[in-house]
Amino acid sequence: MPSAKVELFETELQQSAVYFKALGHPARLMILEFLAESDSCFTGDISSILPLGRSTVNQHLDELKKSGLVQGHISGIKTNYCLNPDKIDELKLVMEKFVGVIKTYKDSNCC
């Protein structure tokens, strides 16, 4: 009976995992890069850029929204999808920290 045991880990670790999980699908990476190239915002149907159906892309967008990396503003009929600069900065920090922790070894002789 698998229940989410994620909360047994440190908050910081959890948050990092949430961000990395959000990046764990090519469609979501593509959306993020596309938004970045569009100067962080795009109005219209993002699914037209991806090799996936609209409802599927919407689901990926939802996950990106849940992680906070993307925001959706409604303006008239169209929706503006934007990167959330604060969260993007946070993500960068997470990555930098991870790289910092992970590089501590090097020139060890154990394998």
Added chain:
Amino acid sequence: MPSAKVELFETELQQSAVYFKALGHPARLMILEFLAESDSCFTGDISSILPLGRSTVNQHLDELKKSGLVQGHISGIKTNYCLNPDKIDELKLVMEKFVGVIKTYKDSNCC
């Protein structure tokens, strides 16, 4: 009938997603950080460090192995778990590239 559509994306995007997905669970982040702190290798039962059962941790280890970030050498009864420096370097590059792409916007005025 959802079939893996991941292959519809560019190879590089796919590979990046594989790495990020591997980092998308606190247990796996913890394992990686633990191995880094252990000078990249550890002999013994990693599950004793995590708040999860051994078989679950083994499954996470398998995923890390599949992504290539971790290697397992058998030496006698015990197994050596080691970071794979080449893949770790690759992961760092992926992160740097992602940060590079994503930061291109900034001081845009669209939201």
Added chain:
DNA sequence: AATATTTGACGTACTTTTACGTCGATAATA
């Protein structure tokens, strides 16, 4: 007012992930 466009929301089906227990092989120890 009728029609068309856009987008979120919902349902569905299949796959993957997460979590655990247990078994069996292997190897060290008594």
Added chain:
DNA sequence: TATTATCGACGTAAAAGTACGTCAAATATT
């Protein structure tokens, strides 16, 4: 040789993720 420790492999069950079609509301357009 019998016992103990270690660890991969297997099965199982619940939860999440992936992918799509379709509907309905809201807003333009005709």
